[in-house]
Amino acid sequence: MSNAPRLNRQLCFAMYSASRAATKAYRPLLDDLGLTYPQYLVMLVLWEEQPRSVRELGEELGLDSGTLSPLLKRLESLGLVDRRRAAGDERRVEVFLTDEGTALSARAAAIPQRLADAAGLPPAELDQLRETLSRLTAALHDLH
Amino acid sequence: MSNAPRLNRQLCFAMYSASRAATKAYRPLLDDLGLTYPQYLVMLVLWEEQPRSVRELGEELGLDSGTLSPLLKRLESLGLVDRRRAAGDERRVEVFLTDEGTALSARAAAIPQRLADAAGLPPAELDQLRETLSRLTAALHDLH
DNA sequence: CGCAATTGAGTTGTGCACAATTTAATTGTG
DNA sequence: CACAATTAAATTGTGCACAACTCAATTGCG
Numbered sequence: 036m037s038n039a040p041r042l043n044r045q046l047c048f049a050m051y052s053a054s055r056a057a058t059k060a061y062r063p064l065l066d067d068l069g070l071t072y073p074q075y076l077v078m079l080v081l082w083e084e085q086p087r088s089v090r091e092l093g094e095e096l097g098l099d100s101g102t103l104s105p106l107l108k109r110l111e112s113l114g115l116v117d118r119r120r121a122a123g124d125e126r127r128v129e130v131f132l133t134d135e136g137t138a139l140s141a142r143a144a145a146i147p148q149r150l151a152d153a154a155g156l157p158p159a160e161l162d163q164l165r166e167t168l169s170r171l172t173a174a175l176h177d178l179h
Numbered sequence: 180m181s182n183a184p185r186l187n188r189q190l191c192f193a194m195y196s197a198s199r200a201a202t203k204a205y206r207p208l209l210d211d212l213g214l215t216y217p218q219y220l221v222m223l224v225l226w227e228e229q230p231r232s233v234r235e236l237g238e239e240l241g242l243d244s245g246t247l248s249p250l251l252k253r254l255e256s257l258g259l260v261d262r263r264r265a266a267g268d269e270r271r272v273e274v275f276l277t278d279e280g281t282a283l284s285a286r287a288a289a290i291p292q293r294l295a296d297a298a299g300l301p302p303a304e305l306d307q308l309r310e311t312l313s314r315l316t317a318a319l320h321d322l323h
Numbered sequence: 324c325g326c327a328a329t330t331g332a333g334t335t336g337t338g339c340a341c342a343a344t345t346t347a348a349t350t351g352t353g
Numbered sequence: 354c355a356c357a358a359t360t361a362a363a364t365t366g367t368g369c370a371c372a373a374c375t376c377a378a379t380t381g382c383g
Contacts, residue, residue: 155318174299
């Protein structure tokens with residue numbers, strides 16, 4: 036009788052569910068490292084290159100300082116990063132890996148493959164999925 | 180030098196970004212209805228069929244009472260739903276749409292199409308994407 | 324029946340997301 | 354140089370997510 040949009044027909048719900056399911060699948064692995072999922076994403080960026088300013092981290096991850104500032108403080112209190120005002124521009128805060136933060140990379144290296152295995156879909160399909168999602172994200176971002 | 184997993188190669192990050200981008204794209208439309216995105220999802224379920232118990236809503240959406248209880252209280256204080264203990268089983272709380280809650284469905288009906296248009300991908304590709312995400316979510320769920 | 328185990332909601336505590344605001348440093352322009 | 358505009362972080366406030374826990378109602382089993 037109702038012609039309301041059906042939940043299980045909606046792409047938005049599929050993305051919302053998949054994202055939460057993935058985060059949940061990561062949890063036991065990340066618990067071993069003492070990281071939450073967003074903290075892990077920040078560490079991934081820093082393992083690629085550091086130091087990075089808060090603004091650069093925000094651009095890479097699509098997060099603002101309201102999310103990153105407290106998250107980075109928690110990473111600092113875990114002893115994984117240091118935060119220092121940039122020498123040339125005192126507005127910027129640069130985030131450095133500590134030795135411990137750098138070392139954690141080795142223990143995190145196996146995680147992506149373990150998750151890919153758990154996904155139970157062929158690698159080509161996962162790759163295709165990632166590519167389509169990236170284009171969709173870009174399109175949605177262009178709305179503003 | 181680093182062989183750390185690259186952020187932009189990771190499917191998990193693509194899902195995380197896409198989900199947040201979609202939520203953000205919905206926001207201006209949902210602001211008109213006075214709903215947040217998770218509140219909209221709950222209303223979608225209720226527009227399909229009501230009343231639904233808190234447990235049923237949780238199963239449909241994959242959310243627990245720790246998320247739903249306060250969310251439903253907010254929907255109640257907006258005048259969109261009522262909550263009553265079930266007659267036969269006093270443990271259950273049944274969520275009913277108010278007249279206002281039912282009426283809101285009409286104003287929400289146009290939203291999915293507007294988002295699909297904004298996505299900028301052909302409908303067939305969006306459908307394929309939704310299907311793949313559903314399978315992935317199911318596989319991740321089966322991990323436990 | 325009696326009572327332990329289970330089930331359904333709610334509560335508490337932590338950690339994101341994100342809008343809006345604040346504060347301080349820097350830049351651009353007359 | 355002065356000073357308005359801009360930029361970078363941090364802060365505040367609201368609302369999810371979710372684990373862990375509490376409490377009450379119900380079920381199942383001896």
